[in-house]
Amino acid sequence: MAKINFGGVEEEVVTREEFPLSKAQEVLKGETVAVLGYGVQGPGQALNLKDNGINVIVGQRKDSKTWDKAVADGWVPGETLFELEEACERGTILQFLLSDAGQIALWPTVKKYLTPGKALYFSHGFGVTYKEKTGIIPPADVDVILVAPKGSGTSLRRLFVEGKGLNSSFAIHQDATGKAKDRVVALGIAVGSGYLFETDFYKEVSSDLTGERGTLMGAIQGIFRAQYEVLRANGHSPSEAFNETVEEATQSLYPLIAENGMDWMYANCSTTAQRGALDWMGPFYEATKPVFEKLYKSVTDGIEAQKSIDSNSQPDYRVKLEAELKELEESEMWQAGKAVRKLRPENS
Ligand SMILES: NC(=O)c1ccc[n+]([C@@H]2O[C@H](COP(=O)([O-])OP(=O)(O)OC[C@H]3O[C@@H](n4cnc5c(N)ncnc54)[C@H](O)[C@@H]3O)[C@@H](O)[C@H]2O)c1
Ligand SMILES: CC(C)(O)[C@@H](O)C(=O)O
Numbered sequence: 001m002a003k004i005n006f007g008g009v010e011e012e013v014v015t016r017e018e019f020p021l022s023k024a025q026e027v028l029k030g031e032t033v034a035v036l037g038y039g040v041q042g043p044g045q046a047l048n049l050k051d052n053g054i055n056v057i058v059g060q061r062k063d064s065k066t067w068d069k070a071v072a073d074g075w076v077p078g079e080t081l082f083e084l085e086e087a088c089e090r091g092t093i094l095q096f097l098l099s100d101a102g103q104i105a106l107w108p109t110v111k112k113y114l115t116p117g118k119a120l121y122f123s124h125g126f127g128v129t130y131k132e133k134t135g136i137i138p139p140a141d142v143d144v145i146l147v148a149p150k151g152s153g154t155s156l157r158r159l160f161v162e163g164k165g166l167n168s169s170f171a172i173h174q175d176a177t178g179k180a181k182d183r184v185v186a187l188g189i190a191v192g193s194g195y196l197f198e199t200d201f202y203k204e205v206s207s208d209l210t211g212e213r214g215t216l217m218g219a220i221q222g223i224f225r226a227q228y229e230v231l232r233a234n235g236h237s238p239s240e241a242f243n244e245t246v247e248e249a250t251q252s253l254y255p256l257i258a259e260n261g262m263d264w265m266y267a268n269c270s271t272t273a274q275r276g277a278l279d280w281m282g283p284f285y286e287a288t289k290p291v292f293e294k295l296y297k298s299v300t301d302g303i304e305a306q307k308s309i310d311s312n313s314q315p316d317y318r319v320k321l322e323a324e325l326k327e328l329e330e331s332e333m334w335q336a337g338k339a340v341r342k343l344r345p346e347n348s
């Protein structure tokens with residue numbers, strides 16, 4: 001583990017320099033990694049593992065769209081693509097990458113194949129942390145490990161192909177074999193992570209549920225919508241409101257933050273903008289901090305997990321989610337966005 005100073009706080013992390021891919025390949029050479037589920041994380045992790053020379057198979061429900069997607073991605077039925085149950089039998093490391101609600105339904109099947117010495121791998125602390133709600137209680141004689149990429153499986157794959165990597169957290173819930181640390185770090189490197197930082201299942205699930213409901217997804221839509229509506233209500237055109245709210249953020253200013261931090265993005269804007277942003281960051285902070293506190297409490301009280309299980313276990317959960325996404329898509333702001341994207345020079 002490398003000791004790195006993060007803004008004055010020292011953390012031990014794993015980098016690709018100290019744990020190179022060749023070491024990961026060595027650790028995993030006798031293993032069959034079975035990726036169960038081929039939704040968003042499944043393809044990203046499975047394809048990266050395969051391209052990194054790891055022995056990997058995919059388990060998926062036959063006669064499903066995602067089975068066909070797996071075939072289109074090059075997985076071969078009967079060789080590297082199997083029904084879920086057969087993949088569970090063949091795998092020595094079972095990567096449980098069904099949706100969090102789907103994991104509850106498949107758990108009795110997976111459990112049957114968790115013979116001593118195998119490893120059960122998650123990309124979220126959800127199933128194990130909320131065991132009273134999920135029933136996921138692994139047997140004591142298997143390793144229980146986690147690698148949680150900090151981003152979408154789609155980005156995990158895209159960045160890997162570009163020679164980059166998403167950072168991931170890792171955790172060990174159970175070390176039955178004495179090999180859990182090597183196994184989890186090797187998997188973290190082999191799925192295409194940047195650097196790895198250690199956590200535990202509880203901290204992973206509480207931070208992750210907060211982040212996606214907060215700045216990463218929920219808050220960003222809330223704040224974009226609020227500003228867009230104020231501009232529109234005051235007579236600004238959709239073009240002006242969308243460019244000033246979203247397009248400039250994603251195309252110009254956020255990439256500058258990604259490259260060199262907030263101060264550097266500020267420094268590349270006018271002094272007029274800098275003065276105003278420095279004055280207004282306070283009121284926005286004051287207005288939103290209580291919302292983040294409320295959100296974190298809702299997460300740690302288990303309310304967010306319960307809501308997610310209740311709604312995503314319904315037979316028609318996908319149809320309902322799609323209907324809500326459609327509402328977003330059909331809103332004026334995101335319709336304006338569609339028109340703006342079409343007008344980007346690279347798209348016209
Ligand atoms: N989506 C992401 O990019 C992302 C990022 C980090 C961590 N994670 C975690 O990774 C895991 C997988 O997430 P995902 O978003 O890829 O999942 P997903 O919602 O895309 O579903 C994955 C697969 O589960 C299958 N599935 C759902 N219910 C099932 C059932 N009852 N029986 C059999 N198969 C079923 C679906 O067909 C699909 O192939 C979750 O624990 C999630 O929290 C996801
Ligand atoms: C990609 C995210 C939001 O980071 C992940 O946590 C998820 O649940 O999909």
Ligand SMILES: [Mg+2]
Pocket residue numbers: 124208209212
């Ligand atoms: Mg999440």
Ligand SMILES: [Mg+2]
Pocket residue numbers: 149150151208211212
């Ligand atoms: Mg996340």
